[in-house]
Amino acid sequence: MIIVGGEALVDLVPDRVGGYRPIPGGSPANTAVGLGRLGTQTALLARLADDHLGALVRAHLETSNVDLRYASASTAPTTLAVVDVDQHGVADYSFYIDGCADGGWQPTDLPATLAPDAALHVGGSFALAVEPMAATFETLLSREHPHRVITLDPNIRPVLISDPTTVRARLRRWLGMVDIVKVSADDLRWIAPDRTLADVVAEWHEHGIALVVVTRGAEGVYASGPTGHVELPALPVDIVDTVGAGDAFMAGLLAAFDRNDLLTRTNLTTLTHAELTDTLAYAQRVAAITCTRPGADSPWFDELLPDDVRPATC
Numbered sequence: 001m002i003i004v005g006g007e008a009l010v011d012l013v014p015d016r017v018g019g020y021r022p023i024p025g026g027s028p029a030n031t032a033v034g035l036g037r038l039g040t041q042t043a044l045l046a047r048l049a050d051d052h053l054g055a056l057v058r059a060h061l062e063t064s065n066v067d068l069r070y071a072s073a074s075t076a077p078t079t080l081a082v083v084d085v086d087q088h089g090v091a092d093y094s095f096y097i098d099g100c101a102d103g104g105w106q107p108t109d110l111p112a113t114l115a116p117d118a119a120l121h122v123g124g125s126f127a128l129a130v131e132p133m134a135a136t137f138e139t140l141l142s143r144e145h146p147h148r149v150i151t152l153d154p155n156i157r158p159v160l161i162s163d164p165t166t167v168r169a170r171l172r173r174w175l176g177m178v179d180i181v182k183v184s185a186d187d188l189r190w191i192a193p194d195r196t197l198a199d200v201v202a203e204w205h206e207h208g209i210a211l212v213v214v215t216r217g218a219e220g221v222y223a224s225g226p227t228g229h230v231e232l233p234a235l236p237v238d239i240v241d242t243v244g245a246g247d248a249f250m251a252g253l254l255a256a257f258d259r260n261d262l263l264t265r266t267n268l269t270t271l272t273h274a275e276l277t278d279t280l281a282y283a284q285r286v287a288a289i290t291c292t293r294p295g296a297d298s299p300w301f302d303e304l305l306p307d308d309v310r311p312a313t314c
Helices: 027-037 052-063 133-144 164-175 185-191 197-206 245-259 265-269 273-291
Strands: 002-005 009-014 020-025 042-045 047-049 072-074 080-085 091-096 119-123 150-153 180-184 211-215 221-225 228-232
Touching: 002 027, 009 052, 020 027, 020 052, 020 080, 027 042, 027 052, 027 119, 027 245, 047 052, 119 133, 119 245, 133 164, 150 245, 164 185, 180 185, 180 245, 185 197, 185 211, 197 211, 197 221, 211 245, 211 273, 221 273, 228 273, 245 273
Parallel strands: 002 042, 002 119, 009 080, 047 072, 119 150, 150 180, 180 211
Antiparallel strands: 009 020, 080 091, 211 221, 221 228
16 A cells, blocks of 8 residues: 555646636645556545535545545645646646645644555655644654655645745755655756756765656656666657646556555665666656646556557447
C-alpha cells in the first residue's frame, strides 16, 4: 500500500464559455487518484470537507479506488484553487485556504498508526508552506521516518510562501527524513537559485536520499540513483493543458516501483539502471496521457497497456 498525505481540494477550471467548472484536485489527492487508477492499493490522508464540494471530492476519490480510512472529516468548507491556463496549456493557480478544510490541520488529525507495510508519500505544496499544516506534517514525517519508505514532491507554489527562508529551512529538515524526492525544474529554481543541478543532487544524496527525480517539461526527465543518473527525452504529445501532469508522473513512478517491489530501503539501494529507466519511462507515459485531456484526469491501468492486449470496449 501507498499512503498519500496532503491537501484535497476543488480546482475551478476555465470552461469554453467563459466560466469555471469544479474539478476535484490538490496535488496529493491527484497522486492518490493516479495510483488508484493504475491498480496500486492506495489510501489518502487528508481533511475532507463535509459540504457539497467535499462530497464531490470524496466521490471522485472513491470511484478511483482510493481508500479513505485515513481521511478526517472537516466542518470547514472545501479548499479552492482557481486555475488559469495560458496559450501554451500551462496552468497558474490562486488558492483559497483560510477558514477552509486544509487551513485547519492539527496533529489530532493524524491517525495514531499507519499500515506497517505501507510507503508514505507527501505532497508539499500546502504541507511545506501553510501553517498549521506544515507543523503537523513535520510531526508525521518525524514519526514515520524510522518505519517506512517516505517519498516527497515539494511542488513549490511561490504564491503560498510568505517566508521563503522558513520554507527552505523546513525543506532541508524534511530531506533528512525521505528516501525519494521528485521535483520539477521550476521547483529547483526556487529551492536552490544559482546552483547547478549536479550540486543540488549531490547534496541531497548526502542527506541520505536514495533517488532524486527532476521533471523538466519539454526537456524530459533526469534521475540520479544508486548506479548513477538516467536522462530520458520528453514524449511528443498534443498538450491540452498541464494540470495534474506532475502528479500523474508521481503516480506512475510510485505505481511502477510498488508493482516491482522496489519501495523498500534495501531494494532502493540496489536499484539498477534498467529498473530506473523502465520506471521513468512508465511515469512519462502516465503524465503524457494526462496532458492530452483537460484538468487532472490521470489514466487508468488499461490505457497504458499495448493496443493488442487492451480490453475491448463496447
